[in-house]
Amino acid sequence: MKRAIITVTGIDHTGIVAGISSVLADFGVNILDITQTIMGDIFVMALLVDITGIEDVTPLVERLLEEGDRLKVKVSFEREEIFRAMHRI
Amino acid sequence: MIFTTEEILETIRMIQVEHLDIRTVTLGIDLLDCRRDRVEDTVRSLREKLLESTRGFLDTIKKVELEYGIPIVNKRVAITPASLLSSSLDIEDYIYLAREIDKTAIDIGLDFIGGYTCFLEYEISETDRVFLRSIPIVLNDTERLCASIVTATTKAGINLDAIKETAYIILETARVKKSPIVCAKLIVLSNPPPDNPFMAGAFHGIKRGERVINVGISGPGAVRSAIERLPKDGDIVSIAEEIKRVSFKITRAGEFIGKEIARRLGISSVSVDISLAPTPQEGDSIARIIERIGVKHFGAPGTTGLLFLLNDALKKGGLMASSSVGGLSGTFIPVSEDKGIAEAVGEGALTLEKLEALTNVCSVGLDMIPIPGDISPYTLMGIILDEMAIGVMHNKTTAVRILPVPGGRPGEWVEFGGLLGRAPIVKVNETPCEGLFERGGRIPPPISGYRN
Numbered sequence: 030m031k032r033a034i035i036t037v038t039g040i041d042h043t044g045i046v047a048g049i050s051s052v053l054a055d056f057g058v059n060i061l062d063i064t065q066t067i068m069g070d071i072f073v074m075a076l077l078v079d080i081t082g083i084e085d086v087t088p089l090v091e092r093l094l095e096e097g098d099r100l101k102v103k104v105s106f107e108r109e110e111i112f113r114a115m116h117r118i
Numbered sequence: 119m120i121f122t123t124e125e126i127l128e129t130i131r132m133i134q135v136e137h138l139d140i141r142t143v144t145l146g147i148d149l150l151d152c153r154r155d156r157v158e159d160t161v162r163s164l165r166e167k168l169l170e171s172t173r174g175f176l177d178t179i180k181k182v183e184l185e186y187g188i189p190i191v192n193k194r195v196a197i198t199p200a201s202l203l204s205s206s207l208d209i210e211d212y213i214y215l216a217r218e219i220d221k222t223a224i225d226i227g228l229d230f231i232g233g234y235t236c237f238l239e240y241e242i243s244e245t246d247r248v249f250l251r252s253i254p255i256v257l258n259d260t261e262r263l264c265a266s267i268v269t270a271t272t273k274a275g276i277n278l279d280a281i282k283e284t285a286y287i288i289l290e291t292a293r294v295k296k297s298p299i300v301c302a303k304l305i306v307l308s309n310p311p312p313d314n315p316f317m318a319g320a321f322h323g324i325k326r327g328e329r330v331i332n333v334g335i336s337g338p339g340a341v342r343s344a345i346e347r348l349p350k351d352g353d354i355v356s357i358a359e360e361i362k363r364v365s366f367k368i369t370r371a372g373e374f375i376g377k378e379i380a381r382r383l384g385i386s387s388v389s390v391d392i393s394l395a396p397t398p399q400e401g402d403s404i405a406r407i408i409e410r411i412g413v414k415h416f417g418a419p420g421t422t423g424l425l426f427l428l429n430d431a432l433k434k435g436g437l438m439a440s441s442s443v444g445g446l447s448g449t450f451i452p453v454s455e456d457k458g459i460a461e462a463v464g465e466g467a468l469t470l471e472k473l474e475a476l477t478n479v480c481s482v483g484l485d486m487i488p489i490p491g492d493i494s495p496y497t498l499m500g501i502i503l504d505e506m507a508i509g510v511m512h513n514k515t516t517a518v519r520i521l522p523v524p525g526g527r528p529g530e531w532v533e534f535g536g537l538l539g540r541a542p543i544v545k546v547n548e549t550p551c552e553g554l555f556e557r558g559g560r561i562p563p564p565i566s567g568y569r570n
Contacts, residue, residue, distance in 0.1 A: 033185075034121070036130050064119045075126045077119060086185055105130055107187035109120075114374035115367045116125045 039102030041072035136339035144315035146322035197233035220260035232320030238280035264318035308509030335372030365435025389444035396456035398539035405458025417468025448481035454541035483517035491524035
């Protein structure tokens with residue numbers, strides 16, 4: 030399974046989860062896990078997603094970044110392995 | 119969630135706020151099988167091989183960058199040393215060879231191509247002399263090709279005649295277009311590692327295989343922020359431990375990315391250098407890390423000790439993280455490329471002599487230092503010799519990349535632009551040393567060079 034972590038940070042307001050998850054639904058990307066928290070004033074959400082069926086992630090990432098701009102939040106996309114390399118021995 | 123929010127945010131912060139990046143991906147390519155009797159045939163063959171070997175290289179990097187969300191700044195190639203690709207006595211042959219290599223690099227879309235290299239640590243052959251004479255013309259005439267000259271090794275000792283020739287070549291290179299920045303593409307080396315991925319000294323070592331991927335990962339911002347988060351009165355061990363932790367994490371990221379690029383290109387050999395390489399951005403300064411630990415300006419008494427700590431802790435964290443650590447992991451202190459180091463020179467806190475002392479404890483050497491263009495060639499020879507001696511004695515790589523500024527006076531700021539930054543011209547000790555170089559010959563290797 031190919032997995033990625035999408036991180037969303039910014040000022041909390043309505044519609045962030047809906048906006049991001051609808052982009053994922055459009056691309057047929059399943060959300061495996063989701064966690065969200067407020068740190069100070071900052072909304073932080075991390076989504077673990079399954080991207081097994083997606084050969085080239087470019088359109089998905091571009092679309093997520095656009096959605097982030099629209100929602101005025103910062104969106105990052107990273108394949109899961111980079112976190113594993115950095116945080117697991 | 120398989121990772122905690124803190125872990126996820128730490129990675130995101132390192133990349134987005136602290137500018138953690140893959141500074142270089144360098145593809146080493148063996149060109150020995152491209153040698154032919156006529157230089158035109160050699161050029162045709164090596165151009166074909168370069169185009170073939172780099173197929174998919176840039177696209178793969180772009181994809182990996184996007185998928186893993188980590189910026190990859192420079193894409194480069196290191197080739198078999200060009201002085202081994204031709205044995206002509208006609209300077210025009212080397213100029214032609216160099217232009218074609220440069221043109222091929224531009225066609226491929228590389229940022230730099232390294233390997234206009236010759237080895238003079240034992241002696242200077244007739245073809246070496248022709249090759250050397252081509253360097254000022256070639257560097258002023260090409261865009262992305264980098265040159266390096268090896269003048270000393272711990273096995274061979276230090277070739278004074280080679281240093282003498284090299285000093286004239288550096289001064290001539292700056293003089294052609296009255297532009298010191300051309301010399302940023304020229305470096306003098308002792309003990310170069312065979313997998314050197316760093317410009318200007320990169321070349322593909324003999325018997326290093328057909329293709330090798332080398333990844334240079336950098337993150338001075340990540341190290342500085344980690345130190346900033348520690349209590350101000352914490353003891354020095356806490357600093358060393360923190361640097362090791364950060365180094366481990368960023369090396370693991372670099373190794374992973376390197377292996378992924380290599381896997382996609384079908385290359386089995388990968389090495390990773392964890393090298394803190396500064397950029398002129400405020401957050402990317404090595405000087406600021408050292409100053410944060412407790413000296414007012416980089417160069418103050420105590421700086422050598424702190425740079426030793428930083429360099430050593432980096433290597434320890436990196437070695438724990440990866441079994442493919444390359445030969446040049448450590449800290450770089452290029453004067454013009456580091457805002458804090460350049461400012462320290464301007465403040466009078468940092469001198470050429472202190473920079474030389476610092477190279478005992480870090481990678482790599484006297485780097486990106488503007489000096490007055492009218493200095494005596496013998497003074498430049500002396501500067502190079504002293505730096506080579508440090509490398510030879512300590513069995514490490516050292517380098518000299520010095521930028522003579524035509525008409526420049528000490529203290530005047532020089533702008534190099536972009537990532538090359540700006541710096542004041544450094545004052546040089548001009549006490550004469552002609553007698554030494556009139557003797558010539560080779561300083562014998564140190565006792566450690568005879569280890570067997």
